[in-house]
Amino acid sequence: MTESTLSAEAILRKLVSFPVLGGESNLPIAQWIRGYMNDLGVVSHTMTNDDHTKIGIHARIGPPVDGGIILSGHMDVVPVEGQDWDTNPFEVVDDGKGKLYGRGTCDMKGFLACCLHLIPEMMEANLKKPIYLAFSYDEEVGCQGAPALIDDIGTTYAEKPKYAIIGEPTMMQPVIGQKGICVLETTVNGSAGHSSRIRQEVSAVxxxxxxxxxxxxxxxxxxxxxxxDDRFDPPHSSMHVGSVTGGIAPNVIADQATFEWDMRVIPGNTVDQILDEFHQYCAEREEKLKSIFPDFKITTTMGHYPVPPLDTSADSDILKLVQKLTGNHRWETVSYAAEAGQFSEAGYESIICGPGSIAQAHRANEFLEKEQLQLGIAFVKNLIQELSL
Structure with missing residues (x-):
């Protein structure tokens, strides 16, 4: 079997065999995908991070005209360390009962396999509008690779794509809304001293x-x-502190304390708005306590650039199109973050829809049902047909 005739399942097996975690170099899997595309005659384009250890890939199939559709997914996966796997997580295992086990089968190499498998059909079709394939890196550590990939798509092609479909696992159910997210670390610099001097010192804790x-x-x-926003559960922006460190002993005033936290914002709230108020409160505390300890300081840094929320209208053309292609006429929203918000912010009508269940993502014994893989293939086939009319 040549690379050009690989089935979706065979491609999935190859993709899963690359243990590329978020934050690590993705060169092996990216180079394989580029080679696969090249063997099929597809001209791919790349963008890299500053030290050239990571590659984002995009390609256009079809005529260079406005109105095309981006099919997007990420190449990285989450770690398996500490998880109790029954199989080798980086080898696809068929249980003989309709499930394919392996890290990334569901999130989200199954969707990538559907797209890559159907490249020959895309090239043979008489497409009236182009299909763009866009594969990112570092999604699993804060959607860090998508902004540069989106920018590169915007500068590479003279024409303008209209839609973006991000193939995160949704059981092929259209998702029109997601919360935005920002991960932060706040460090407080206080003054050390004997605990009896709590009013003369500034406790960082x-x-x-x-x-x-x-x-x-x-x-x-x-x-x-x-x-x-009742479309979400919970129906509001959430803020959560996940870890706190500081101090060395109960009778020593802590001179430093650090906590890590995140914000998940609904459409209508913004990370910047909330952070501005937080910084204002921090400035008030600094002004009050510098009279006690001049070096008192509060510093907050972002773990990554904020991921914006997705707020696609229930009347949008992209939702109508995806409903037609999938046959699923309901829509949903999700509380996790994805790259759809970034594509939307860049001006593309965006939606999340892909094979597999999010309930399987990030856990031991992750699997993708073969039926879902076939539904993903059917979805892309229907898209090819729709753009050929």
């Missing part, structure tokens, strides 16, 4: 606690002011 309470109260304030 105490101040960190005040900031954590502010974060929770801010979330509650947004809820009380009616910043709600």
């Amino acid at each position: 105490h101040e960190a606690a005040r900031l954590i309470v502010w974060i929770e109260e801010k979330m509650n304030e947004l809820i009380q002011k009616g910043h709600l």
Whole structure:
């Protein structure tokens, strides 16, 4: 069997065999995908990160005219360390009962396999509008690779794609909304001393606690002011502190404390808006306490650039198209973040729809049902047919 005649399942097996985790170099899997495309006569384009250890890939199949559709997915996966797998996570195992086990089968190499498998059919079709394949890196560590990939698509092609379909696992159910996310780290620099001098020193732990309470109260304030969107569960922006470190002993005033937190914002709220208020509160605390300890300081850094929410209209053309292609006439929203919000922010009508269940993502014994793989293939086939009319 040559590369040009690989089945979707065979391609999935190859993709899963590359243990490329988010944050690591993805050159092996990216180079294989590029070679596969090249063997089929597809001209692919790449963009790289600053140290050239990661590659984003995009390609156009069809005429260079406005109105095309981007099919997008990420090449990286989450770690398997500490998970109790029954099989080798980087080898696809067929259980003989309709399930394909392996890291990334569901999230989201199954969708990539559907797209790559159907490249010959895309090239043979009389497409009236182009199909763009766009594969990113570092999605699993904060959707870090998509912005540069999206920018490169915008500068490479003279024409303008209209839609973007991001193939995250949704059981082929159209998803028109996602929450945005931002991961942050806040460090408080206080003054060390004997615990009996708590009024003469500035405890970093105490101040960190005040900031954590502010974060929770801010979330509650947004809820009380009616910043709600019933399409989501929970129906509001959430803020959560996941880890706190600081101090060395109960009788020593802590000179440093750090906490890590995240924000997941509904459409209508913005990370910048909430952060501005947080920074203002931090500035107030600094101004008050510098009289006690001049070097008192609060520093907040982002783990990655904020991922914007997705808020595609229920009346949008992209939803109508995906409903037609899948036969699923309902729509949903999700509380996790994905690259769809970034494509939408760049001006493409965007939606999330792909094979597999999100319930299988990021866990031991991740699997993709063969039926879902076939539904993904049928979806892309229907798209090819739709763009050939």
